[in-house]
Amino acid sequence: DGGNEGYNEESKKESSSYLYNKVNDSSSPSQSMSMIATNVPDEFRCPISLDLMRDPVIVSSGHTYNRNSIAQWINSGYHTCPKSGQRLIHTALIPNYAVCTEKSCSAMVP
Numbered sequence: 001d002g003g004n005e006g007y008n009e010e011s012k013k014e015s016s017s018y019l020y021n022k023v024n025d026s027s028s029p030s031q032s033m034s035m036i037a038t039n040v041p042d043e044f045r046c047p048i049s050l051d052l053m054r055d056p057v058i059v060s061s062g063h064t065y066n067r068n069s070i071a072q073w074i075n076s077g078y079h080t081c082p083k084s085g086q087r088l089i090h091t092a093l094i095p096n097y098a099v100c101t102e103k104s105c106s107a108m109v110p
Contacts, residue, residue, distance in 0.1 A: 044099060047083050048073060056100065057093035061086040064096045 046053050046066035055067040061081035065073075073082055074091050081088060 046070075053099060056096040058096045059093065060088045060090050064099060067093055 040052055044052055046056075046069050047063070048065055048069040051066065051069075053064070053066045056064050057067045057070060058064050059070060059081055061084050063081055063083045065082070070082075070093065074088075079088050079091070080086060
């Protein structure tokens with residue numbers, strides 16, 4: 001099962017909800033709302049914060065998150081992928097240039 005024992009849909013929702021609230025509490029509400037555009041495809045939104053990904057990174061499970069959101073998730077003691085529940089075999093965050101757009105990833109472009 002790939003390390004998903006004891007990890008159910010309810011605990012996945014609770015963990016994601018916890019981090020979503022924590023991420024949004026750490027920034028101003030107007031900043032969070034201004035980052036959410038109505039016609040941005042879901043592939044360009046962080047699954048944790050739902051904001052447009054400015055610095056997308058891939059975790060060991062293969063899922064992409066905004067660097068700040070997934071770093072906060074990992075630093076909060078979670079060692080599983082928020083989306084799949086899969087145990088992360090390492091915590092390296094690999095830049096995902098494939099989801100960069102003109103409006104995002106400005107920090108990643110030299």
